[in-house]
Amino acid sequence: MDNSLLEKQLKAVADLNRIKLLACLKNSEVCVCDFVDVLGISQPAVSQQLRKLKEAGIITERKVGTWKHYRLVEEQTPLMMGILEQIEPMSTCKCETDCTHVVVQGNKG
Amino acid sequence: MDNSLLEKQLKAVADLNRIKLLACLKNSEVCVCDFVDVLGISQPAVSQQLRKLKEAGIITERKVGTWKHYRLVEEQTPLMMGILEQIEPMSTCKCETDCTHVVVQGNKG
DNA sequence: ACTAAACATAAGTATTCACTTATATTATAC
DNA sequence: GTATAATATAAGTGAATACTTATGTTTAGT
Numbered sequence: 536m537d538n539s540l541l542e543k544q545l546k547a548v549a550d551l552n553r554i555k556l557l558a559c560l561k562n563s564e565v566c567v568c569d570f571v572d573v574l575g576i577s578q579p580a581v582s583q584q585l586r587k588l589k590e591a592g593i594i595t596e597r598k599v600g601t602w603k604h605y606r607l608v609e610e611q612t613p614l615m616m617g618i619l620e621q622i623e624p625m626s627t628c629k630c631e632t633d634c635t636h637v638v639v640q641g642n643k644g
Numbered sequence: 645m646d647n648s649l650l651e652k653q654l655k656a657v658a659d660l661n662r663i664k665l666l667a668c669l670k671n672s673e674v675c676v677c678d679f680v681d682v683l684g685i686s687q688p689a690v691s692q693q694l695r696k697l698k699e700a701g702i703i704t705e706r707k708v709g710t711w712k713h714y715r716l717v718e719e720q721t722p723l724m725m726g727i728l729e730q731i732e733p734m735s736t737c738k739c740e741t742d743c744t745h746v747v748v749q750g751n752k753g
Numbered sequence: 754a755c756t757a758a759a760c761a762t763a764a765g766t767a768t769t770c771a772c773t774t775a776t777a778t779t780a781t782a783c
Numbered sequence: 784g785t786a787t788a789a790t791a792t793a794a795g796t797g798a799a800t801a802c803t804t805a806t807g808t809t810t811a812g813t
Contacts, residue, residue: 536730538667542660545727549658550801551651558647567760580802582761601759601810617726618654621645659771676790689772691791710780710789 536614544614547591552576553584558625560594564606573625645723653723656700661685662693667734669703673715682734
């Protein structure tokens with residue numbers, strides 16, 4: 536892995552709010568509205584953070600009506616696999632209970 | 645590993661110049677003057693970057709006369725071990741040839 | 754078509770960050 | 784003790800960053 540690419544991915548995760556996003560995503564798909572609650576920042580702020588993770592190739596999205604579900608991409612780089620392993624999962628994200636829409640599991644290809 | 649501690653270490657390595665420092669340090673001990681050459685930034689800038697890595701517990705130092713040799717700490721966190729593995733080593737750092745002082749190997753205990 | 758909800762984008766702002774130059778510290782050489 | 788060399792610290796500056804509020808876009812419901 537090129538060191539510049541490495542920097543890009545490291546920058547993407549070197550932020551506590553984005554680490555929390557990933558901590559939530561370790562469990563399941565989560566939608567934007569949940570993150571607003573968990574992080575205590577505004578909805579646009581969440582959207583911007585999610586975009587950064589997406590641009591780094593770490594997460595991907597799926598549209599469900601007016602909602603947008605985010606999840607980890609299946610194919611992570613070795614770097615990201617190692618980092619994700621070290622992130623403590625957060626169960627505070629509860630897409631199932633807060634939103635009225637159902638989380639579809641089985642995004643494994 | 646606590647997510648705040650995780651953030652601290654990730655922030656410490658999420659910078660191309662500091663990645664290059666680590667890339668050099670994968671090979672051997674390196675002194676400040678070498679880094680100035682390799683990074684093409686001023687000596688104070690190098691010192692400041694090295695301090696960040698030191699404060700994150702990633703590198704340590706050793707005084708040799710007026711020089712200061714930096715090296716990776718032996719006990720890295722699992723996180724850092726994974727990251728260091730992904731950093732491409734740089735042979736551009738040549739403490740042995742540029743400086744007039746000898747690199748002492750065997751910092752393993 | 755109109756309204757409301759969920760999210761994205763735009764614009765503005767305060768903070769953080771990484772450099773610079775200038776100066777202080779520490780150790781060697783004379 | 785004085786000068787020089789290697790490094791650290793201090794102070795200042797421009798760029799990047801992460802939030803805010805305001806507005807645009809898309810979809811669902813009526």
